Amino acid sequence: MSTETAASRRPTYTPDSLLEVAVSVFNDRGYDGTSMEDLARAAGITKSSIYHHVKGKEELLERGVNRALDALNGSLDEMEALPDAGELDRVEQAVFRAVQILVEELPYVTLLLRVRGNTEAERAAQDRRREIDRRLAGFVERAAAAGALRADVDPHLASRLVFGMVNSVAEWYRPQRDLAADDVAAAVTQLVFDGLRRR
Amino acid sequence: MSTETAASRRPTYTPDSLLEVAVSVFNDRGYDGTSMEDLARAAGITKSSIYHHVKGKEELLERGVNRALDALNGSLDEMEALPDAGELDRVEQAVFRAVQILVEELPYVTLLLRVRGNTEAERAAQDRRREIDRRLAGFVERAAAAGALRADVDPHLASRLVFGMVNSVAEWYRPQRDLAADDVAAAVTQLVFDGLRRR
DNA sequence: TAGAGTAAACCGAACGGTCGGTCGGTTCCA
DNA sequence: TGGAACCGACCGACCGTTCGGTTTACTCTA
Numbered sequence: 001m002s003t004e005t006a007a008s009r010r011p012t013y014t015p016d017s018l019l020e021v022a023v024s025v026f027n028d029r030g031y032d033g034t035s036m037e038d039l040a041r042a043a044g045i046t047k048s049s050i051y052h053h054v055k056g057k058e059e060l061l062e063r064g065v066n067r068a069l070d071a072l073n074g075s076l077d078e079m080e081a082l083p084d085a086g087e088l089d090r091v092e093q094a095v096f097r098a099v100q101i102l103v104e105e106l107p108y109v110t111l112l113l114r115v116r117g118n119t120e121a122e123r124a125a126q127d128r129r130r131e132i133d134r135r136l137a138g139f140v141e142r143a144a145a146a147g148a149l150r151a152d153v154d155p156h157l158a159s160r161l162v163f164g165m166v167n168s169v170a171e172w173y174r175p176q177r178d179l180a181a182d183d184v185a186a187a188v189t190q191l192v193f194d195g196l197r198r199r
Numbered sequence: 200m201s202t203e204t205a206a207s208r209r210p211t212y213t214p215d216s217l218l219e220v221a222v223s224v225f226n227d228r229g230y231d232g233t234s235m236e237d238l239a240r241a242a243g244i245t246k247s248s249i250y251h252h253v254k255g256k257e258e259l260l261e262r263g264v265n266r267a268l269d270a271l272n273g274s275l276d277e278m279e280a281l282p283d284a285g286e287l288d289r290v291e292q293a294v295f296r297a298v299q300i301l302v303e304e305l306p307y308v309t310l311l312l313r314v315r316g317n318t319e320a321e322r323a324a325q326d327r328r329r330e331i332d333r334r335l336a337g338f339v340e341r342a343a344a345a346g347a348l349r350a351d352v353d354p355h356l357a358s359r360l361v362f363g364m365v366n367s368v369a370e371w372y373r374p375q376r377d378l379a380a381d382d383v384a385a386a387v388t389q390l391v392f393d394g395l396r397r398r
Numbered sequence: 399t400a401g402a403g404t405a406a407a408c409c410g411a412a413c414g415g416t417c418g419g420t421c422g423g424t425t426c427c428a
Numbered sequence: 429t430g431g432a433a434c435c436g437a438c439c440g441a442c443c444g445t446t447c448g449g450t451t452t453a454c455t456c457t458a
Contacts (some may be wrong), residue, residue, distance in 0.1 A: 167363075425432105
């Protein structure tokens with residue numbers, strides 16, 4: 001809007017377009033396994049040019065994970081605005097939306113899910129992620145308290161397992177090759193609520 | 200058995216006991232994020248002493264992931280020896296056993312699940328893992344072909360999701376703090392086959 | 399419209415530091 | 429006394445980052 005000139009013909013980098021390249025390489029080789037030289041090669045510019053756009057390697061990680069965290073938090077806000085009546089509906093919505101966002105923001109969520117706690121930025125991301133997990137677990141617990149879920153599985157454990165399944169989609173999903181996001185989201189939701197067994 | 204002397208009083212390292220320390224640090228900081236100095240500090244010996252026990256950093260990774268792969272392959276062999284009649288039983292067994300092994304060999308399986316493809320050893324591990332995933336998917340497909348599973352979810356997708364849930368246990372399970380392995384395995388199996396919904 | 403001026407985008411070379419790994423020993427115990 | 433276990437010093441390579449400078453695209457002015 002401001003930095004890029006009117007003609008969009010020029011293939012120059014903005015912090016955001018560089019981020020896209022960087023996150024892709026991070027997901028390929030792992031953050032620690034990626035050198036600035038790797039990033040430069042993938043972007044088609046030199047190592048030093050990267051520093052014209054961002055402060056350093058860690059800023060790229062921070063921007064990447066925050067994009068995922070913001071998207072996830074946003075959808076949780078919507079979910080909490082839902083009427084208090086349908087506690088089971090809310091969990092179903094949460095599962096479905098979680099898959100949708102994971103697919104929509106696949107590279108960024110993938111990066112987030114793999115963060116270790118080696119630097120301050122990574123620990124901050126882990127903290128924000130834990131808060132999200134806590135809010136999701138809250139939905140499951142409220143549904144359990146309302147008697148909408150089976151009683152023989154601990155809600156906290158169930159929440160971990162369900163969103164573990166959701167997050168595992170990031171390990172294999174490829175936009176072109178695989179089903180549409182909503183089809184995967186539907187399959188996950190069906191499996192989570194009604195199981196694999198034939199009825 | 201052979202390398203360690205009779206008196207077990209001496210806290211000297213064998214390749215295996217060193218591996219245990221190394222894998223723990225790998226899981227903490229990530230393989231690429233772990234320096235030999237980190238390993239030395241955690242083991243209480245110097246960097247150079249590590250090379251008395253193993254050839255290098257990559258051998259530690261290789262030994263670690265192979266321990267997990269061998270355990271998983273072993274249980275798959277048992278599973279394939281089961282009678283051809285109970286196709287649904289076989290899948291149920293596979294899920295249950297997968298959780299058991301994941302917990303039994305937690306650090307090694309965790310390491311395996313996080314392997315990227317940066318070196319030859321890592322790519323070899325990924326190949327062996329993919330073969331395991333293929334065998335597991337085969338069980339699910341056979342059960343689906345036998346009409347034991349719901350027909351509205353693709354068996355291949357179902358397999359990915361189910362074992363995605365299984366593997367996600369490695370992200371949070373801590374032996375002391377959490378339920379016994381069999382209890383987690385039972386919860387996963389129940390969720391996978393009968394779902395979260397109250398009946 | 400030629401040309402001066404400007405700022406973004408980019409580059410090559412080099413920095414101090416850390417990496418995985420090697421080497422020539424010393425210690426310790428059977 | 430011999431070998432297993434270990435150590436301190438060191439190596440070349442590579443790491444993330446910095447620096448001084450060049451190129452490029454565009455605007456302003458005479």
